Amino acid sequence: MAVKDKNTIMQTFPVLGMTCAACAGSAESIVQHQEGVVNASVNFATGNLTVEYLSDITNAEKLQKAVQGVGYDLLIEDETKQQETLEAIHEKKFKQLKTKTIWAIILSLPVVVIGMFFMDMPYANLIMWAFSTPVVLWLGRGFFINAWKQAKHRSANMDTLVALSTGIAYVFSVFNMLFADFWHQRGLHAHVYFEAAAVIIAFILLGKLLEEKAKGNTSSAIKKLMGLQPKTVIVVQANGTEKQTPIEEVIAGDIILVKPGEKIAVDGMVISGSSYVDESMLSGEPVPVLKKENEKVFAGTINQKGSFQFRAVKVGKETMLAHIIKMVQDAQGSKAPVQKLVDKIAGIFVPTVIGIAIFTFILWFVLGGNNGVVQGLLAAVTVLVIACPCALGLATPTAIMVGVGRGAEKGILIKDAESLELAKKVNAIVLDKTGTITEGRPQVTGIEWLNNDDTCKSILLSIEKQSEHPLAEAVVKHLDGVAATALSGFDSITGKGAKANHNSETYFVGNKKLLAENNINIPEKLQQQADEWSKLSKTVIWFANSKQALSVIAISDEIKETSVQAITEMQDMGIDLYMLTGDNEATAKAIAGQTGIKHYKAEVLPQHKADFVKELQQQGKTVAMVGDGINDSTALATADVSIAMGKGSDIAMDVAKMTIISSDLTKIPQAIRLSKQTVATIKQNLFWAFIYNVIGIPVAAGILYPINGFLLNPMIAGAAMALSSVSVVSNSLRLRWKK
CATH class of the missing domain: 3.30.70.100 (Alpha-Beta Plaits)
Structure with missing residues (x-):
């Protein structure tokens, strides 16, 4: 909700x-x-x-x-029970449909054989009547019940067409069998069409069975995602004992033990132990990720060989896996813009077909001569049978379901069908820099020491551990393994750095301005190295005592390994790329040069990003915005297609219509290709659904009869109708195997 x-x-x-x-x-x-x-x-x-x-x-x-x-x-029912109840209903429905279909085929076979080859055998009509009656009135009763319900509300659907066609054929046959003299007195033979009525029901039930099975396959992505969560977990009690607990009873704050090979049940934070975890369901990357103390773990991911305990943080509907499942379900249920037109057509389709069937009968009655009534009834029945709107109704949603499911399997979460349909038209993509093109995690890329002294490293580590500056964390990570030392008098100097005392000496960590203010000398060796790093747009910080600089450190936000490949791919697709960043001109120019981006803007405020998107839209471009931060949310909301990086802020993911779970830019060209394939499949489906009816209805009405004497058999019409729906669903399922 x-x-x-x-x-x-x-x-x-x-x-x-x-x-x-x-x-x-x-x-x-x-x-x-x-x-x-x-x-x-x-x-x-x-x-x-x-x-x-x-x-x-x-x-x-x-x-x-x-x-x-x-x-x-x-x-x-509430959502937790809903899925179980729904699966039980579908399972029961499928079994009932299977039983009905098998019996309909068994009972229809002798009717077809007699009707086609042994119509003159003794009691042929009575035998056919005996076999076809349970098919039409018992196995096919659902069509008549639903048609009556629709009629009571002055509405009509596919059941109306089936009930009218089979009902007319059956009643007409019973009349001809019981009152054959009525026709004989008029010089006509009293034909019966029990085989048509029975076989139409059998074929339509078979078509529904195949359709139901195929529709089940289209939502296989959801079933796979749901299967990623275990049913029970081991909760470690306050006294240290372990208890097997159903997943529904786990609450935030519980300590959960994960053994080798087990699936992680809920989102949480590792508190002891370590292991490699397979996160491919989230990131699409096959390489397991090391999880140690204070690292996040996610529901549905698979622990490898190690064992660890973690504290549950998000449970039930709050886990990332639950959010993914909800997003995929919502997207699969949303309507593409083209579907709205199809729905309008489907709404007037059935009444139109009934009108055509009546007109067909009248035309045959007036122009058909001696056999006009019989041929008119048969043609009307055939029109009602062949003109099923199922293929039309399934054309778009089945393709959307498979496309969205395929995207989810590849780590591309698509929120609605509209963005999936629109992505193929994108010809301009605006990229945020930090966290999108780059890792979004500053890292030490170089460190130059005046004297390689372990004591200095310990002091630098200890100062940075106490600092709140984002760059300090990068230095701490780089010095992993170095022992910390005791400091006194720590002081954070806003906008410049920090200082602290050790053994009566004052040490500074910060920018060049901090060193200048304290008259600290910078040796030539360190200055040259700092100048080189500055030319490469790296952030330079200094470490010094009260007399001279002891070290210079280069920090930069590294470009993701896949960014260059993704940017090349998108440019090869004819898409114009624009990088927007709040960073300075030098950094922006360096990143653009390294990645091959031709258009970039530096020192851009959040609101200006949205304005830039509007500018591109005014030029007639279909714009996709790719970002990961709160500062990107306005631009994401403005763009035609909005794409968020999964490792970014929650608000960016809430606003965006697509989310790349792994934050890998190569998923964007994949998403565009998926959009093109899905839209192409929708167009193919709609073409075949329309062309089938455009050709089928006139042929069923008897348009070819004056030319070559051909009249379509109602049984063949029933088979064609069933196959049309199955062919549309099968064509959609082909998306699952496309690259």
């Missing part, structure tokens, strides 16, 4: 009982018209309703009653 503002609540509920895209439109429409509902969207592929409503006017129970009124249902 997400609170949008003071009175508005946004929730996602699974919708039960939908059979086609028109069902989704019907459920969406009824919810949208409820009092207090601000916005509602039903995704047929995910089976979810996303609704925003005013909490003081309506609630989940009212929405459930409204949806039940049109023949569907809402699952309004």
Whole structure:
């Protein structure tokens, strides 16, 4: 649940009982018209309703009653139980569908054989009637029940088409069998079409079964992510004893023991022990990461050979894994802009098809001669059967589901379908420098000593350990292994550095201004080295006693290993790259030169980043903004496509529509390629769904009959309809194996 503002609540509920895209439109429409509902969207592929409503006017129970009124249902349990209940419902539905399909095929086979090859055998019609009746009236009863529910609310969906086509064929056949003389007196043969009615039901059930299975495969990314969290953990009690505890009972502050090979259950901080942890599910990088005291660990990652204890910090819905799962679910359930047009078409599709079927019958009745009534009924039935809107309804959401899932597996979190659709159009990318192109962690890249003295190293380490300056941490890390020493009189000098006393001598760490103010001499050797480092845009700090400088240290924020490769790739794709940084001109120029970026701006304030994005947009460019800090959030919100680095600030990730979990820039060209592949798949799906109906409906109506005497058999129409949905879903699934 997400609170949008003071009175508005946004929730996602699974919708039960939908059979086609028109069902989704019907459920969406009824919810949208409820009092207090601000916005509602039903995704047929995910089976979810996303609704925003005013909490003081309506609630989940009212929405459930409204949806039940049109023949569907809402699952309004809390989210922890929802997934289990939903899986149980889907499992039960799949088993029932499988049983129905098998029986429908078994019972339809003898009807087809008799109807095609032995129609003149004794009691042929009675035998076919006996076998087809349970198929139509028992195994296919769901179509008639749902069609009646829709009719009561002056609505229609795929079930309406199936019920009308099979019902007409079945009733017409029963009439012809019982009152054959009615036709014989008019010089016509009393044909029966039991095989058409039975086989249409069998084929549609088979199509639904294959569709259900394929739709299950499209959400495999979610199942994989959910499977990363263990069901139980070992909690270390206050008295030191270990207790096996269900994951649901773990609370923040619990001490958890992780043994070799186990999955980490919740987010936390290591308090004792160390081990290498496989974080590939977060970063996409196969190399395990060393975790020692005070290092963060994340739910879903896998411990290697060592053993350690960590304190639970974020549990349940607060873990990074839970956030990832939620984001992927929301993105898979969101609608791409093209889908909104498809939904409108699906909404008027069924009534249009019924109109075409009636017009077809009238045309045959008027122009068909002696066989006009029979041929008209058959053609109308065939039109109703072949014109299923399922392929149309599945075309976009299945591709989005697979695309978003594929992105999640690669460490690219996509928040909504719109950004996935839009990413392919990006032709300008604005990059923040620190934490995006560079590591965002200052490191000592060089240190020059006047005399390589261990005592001096100990004093430098001890001063920097007490300093709060961000650069001090880099020096402390560099001197790892050096023993600290006792100091007195530590004093932090704002904007310049720090000083402290050791054995009656004063020592300074800071910039050149600090040394000048204290009349400290700088030896030529150290000055030359400092000048060289300054030319390379490195930050230079000095270590000195009260008389002379003892050491000069170079610190810089290193460019990520993959940044140059990613920048080259994006430029090769014809994308203009712009680097914006708050750093000085020299540093910006050096970074741009090392990475090959042609356009850069230095000393840029946060608001100016957003203004620059707007400037590019005014030039007609589709702009992506890539950043990781709070200072990037305004620009991220302004851009057409916003991409956050996963190791950056929470606000940047909240604002951005895409998150690169590993903060690896090479994931951005991957995301753009994924967008291109997904959009291409959507277009292919829509083309085939439309072209199928554009060709299929006129052929079913009998347009070829005056030319070559061809009439489409309703059974073949049923098979074609089932295959159209399966082909669209299968085409979407191909995305899973594309590079």
